[in-house]
Amino acid sequence: MAHESLGQILLNTILSGNFVLAMFLGMCPFLGVTHSVAVAFPLGVATAFVIVIASVSAYLLNWVLALAHLEFLRLICYIVVIASAVQLVEMFVKKHYPALFRALGIYLPLITTNCAVLGVALFQTAREYNFAQSLTFAIGGGVGFTLALTLLASVRERVQLADTPEVVQGTVLVLILAGVLSLAFMGFAGLGG
Amino acid sequence: MNAPAKSPAAFQATSTFTLLRTLSVVSAICGLIIVVSYMATLDRAKANRRLAAQRAVFKVLPDAVTVKDYLALPNGDIVPAGGGDPPPGALRFYSAYDAEGRFEGIAAEGAAKGYADMVRVMFGYRESCHCIVGIGVVSMRETPGIGDRILTDKAFLTNFKALDVRLNDDLSALANEVKVVKHGAKTQAWQVDAISGATVTSRAVGKGVNDAAQLLLPRLVPKLDQLREKP
Amino acid sequence: MSSPSPAAFSMAPPNQWEEFTEGMWRRNPVFVMVLGMCPTLAVTVSAINSISMGLATTFVLAASCFLVSLLRRLIPKEVRIATYIVIIATFVTVVDYAVQAISLDLYEALGAYIQLIVANCLVLGRAEAHAARAAPIPATLNAIGMGLGFTLGLTMIGGVREILGAGAFFGVPLFGPGFQPWVVMVLPPGGFFVMAGWLLLFAIVRRRMAARNAGAASSVGSSAVAASSGACHGA
Numbered sequence: 031m032a033h034e035s036l037g038q039i040l041l042n043t044i045l046s047g048n049f050v051l052a053m054f055l056g057m058c059p060f061l062g063v064t065h066s067v068a069v070a071f072p073l074g075v076a077t078a079f080v081i082v083i084a085s086v087s088a089y090l091l092n093w094v095l096a097l098a099h100l101e102f103l104r105l106i107c108y109i110v111v112i113a114s115a116v117q118l119v120e121m122f123v124k125k126h127y128p129a130l131f132r133a134l135g136i137y138l139p140l141i142t143t144n145c146a147v148l149g150v151a152l153f154q155t156a157r158e159y160n161f162a163q164s165l166t167f168a169i170g171g172g173v174g175f176t177l178a179l180t181l182l183a184s185v186r187e188r189v190q191l192a193d194t195p196e197v198v199q200g201t202v203l204v205l206i207l208a209g210v211l212s213l214a215f216m217g218f219a220g221l222g223g
Numbered sequence: 224m225n226a227p228a229k230s231p232a233a234f235q236a237t238s239t240f241t242l243l244r245t246l247s248v249v250s251a252i253c254g255l256i257i258v259v260s261y262m263a264t265l266d267r268a269k270a271n272r273r274l275a276a277q278r279a280v281f282k283v284l285p286d287a288v289t290v291k292d293y294l295a296l297p298n299g300d301i302v303p304a305g306g307g308d309p310p311p312g313a314l315r316f317y318s319a320y321d322a323e324g325r326f327e328g329i330a331a332e333g334a335a336k337g338y339a340d341m342v343r344v345m346f347g348y349r350e351s352c353h354c355i356v357g358i359g360v361v362s363m364r365e366t367p368g369i370g371d372r373i374l375t376d377k378a379f380l381t382n383f384k385a386l387d388v389r390l391n392d393d394l395s396a397l398a399n400e401v402k403v404v405k406h407g408a409k410t411q412a413w414q415v416d417a418i419s420g421a422t423v424t425s426r427a428v429g430k431g432v433n434d435a436a437q438l439l440l441p442r443l444v445p446k447l448d449q450l451r452e453k454p
Numbered sequence: 455m456s457s458p459s460p461a462a463f464s465m466a467p468p469n470q471w472e473e474f475t476e477g478m479w480r481r482n483p484v485f486v487m488v489l490g491m492c493p494t495l496a497v498t499v500s501a502i503n504s505i506s507m508g509l510a511t512t513f514v515l516a517a518s519c520f521l522v523s524l525l526r527r528l529i530p531k532e533v534r535i536a537t538y539i540v541i542i543a544t545f546v547t548v549v550d551y552a553v554q555a556i557s558l559d560l561y562e563a564l565g566a567y568i569q570l571i572v573a574n575c576l577v578l579g580r581a582e583a584h585a586a587r588a589a590p591i592p593a594t595l596n597a598i599g600m601g602l603g604f605t606l607g608l609t610m611i612g613g614v615r616e617i618l619g620a621g622a623f624f625g626v627p628l629f630g631p632g633f634q635p636w637v638v639m640v641l642p643p644g645g646f647f648v649m650a651g652w653l654l655l656f657a658i659v660r661r662r663m664a665a666r667n668a669g670a671a672s673s674v675g676s677s678a679v680a681a682s683s684g685a686c687h688g689a
Contacts, residue, residue: 245530366637
């Protein structure tokens, strides 16, 4: 069992070990959906929600699989649970926030293939976190993910109004901005001990 | 290449039975593939892990020639580690013997979070000095040129040549916690001088060693006689 | 031909060679389709890691597309995504065990990113867009080609990061002991910057070529420009 405190885990996942900027999880929406904060932020929140569900389910699943000595089915079970959780969230958003559902488009079901969601489940298992640690890890991860997405989106919105060389526009610019953001977040290293 | 235009009947939603049948067939095929590949690779994977652990033990106890796996159970018993999964709460350690079969010392792994990810360290312990006599990094992803100096910095590694880890009077914990201090501030045998500029990684090594020793040595030290005979 | 590439594509069925080479350069998964970014940036700190990850992904891609194509008439539309995911997860598990058996050092280096191949948009995307509609042989050939293109892209990034950030290539030190490695290149920001660097290079080259053949847009140009505005389109 890992000996990190909950506070350490929270600080680590949001800042120094940010899922997107330090661990490279969730790249697809990070590069694809951050053209506007109005879309990036809700997607971040939806993903954060799925991450927490996935984390709790993964913890319970892992416990059951360990009892039955069926650890080799872990990956398949995790991904099936994630796909189901995304399906549920999709139905919920479609029913209660139809405008948002239309705005997010295909990126909502794509949360299933979001490395961040599966990554949380896999990392918490590898680090042998207990339930409280796993939950904190997931919440921190979700917050960090939303933070990174929103930050990049707000920078991109501003940059769109600036005069950038044509050759750099598009993915190149997004990657450079992401790199600078990642560099900035490296300054948080060691925070939380 | 694809099927020609379907007849109107096919536009009805597929029946639940067909859905279930497909999922079962696919799951069965996939399950079979997984089980077969698991069985096929199990022995090799285990052998690799054993070899890596042995390499690490030989690194921290250089005179060792044979290594035996043991488990220290929560109730204080020491048992040889079998092939299956260790019971919960059991701590794995390695007992090392030299060419003449004499008991050299024990080695065990500790881990703590460093800068990037977990830093896993193997340490060797000799009861004659009640101290740790060496460490070897098993795995780490620390920054090249900065954190990875724990692999090469001679001054840092010297910290672990005689690191005091004697137990307290009632043998329940270490008498003094292994503590990583600022570079140059070491005054006691249980302290570790951090590498200047690589504090986070140095602390991870110290913490990993401390946490593992705190758990293992109270269980192990009273039972060392059991290990003296080479099995 | 002035018609856009997608239309030209579907006019005549591509032959085996075209199937195989599609993913190597013209629609390279890393630089043109911008798919599978998570492992691309995380694992490419050295050329060896990049090639290993690329080959692991190629295996999963080829095996999954083969099985999906084989079972394509059996899988009803409603559960196709779930089924593809189960098939992909199976082969990822196989690769995970295989790497553990081959080399523990490699397994430590690639870490959790092997299992994350399941979430790689490239694999699911090709299964859905291509393998589900094609016969097994063309589907597998295409998948292998895409995988090799992916490996090429990863190695290009990994190679540069290793040379600049560790002064070595495939573990062989290139410069003398006085070399000061540009450490940031093997850290997360370096991944972003090196990928941006390659894309920028391609954009510059494309512009020069377009200026030279004024008027005729190359197919690399149009498909690359179309893809560079987003990621994870799947097809």
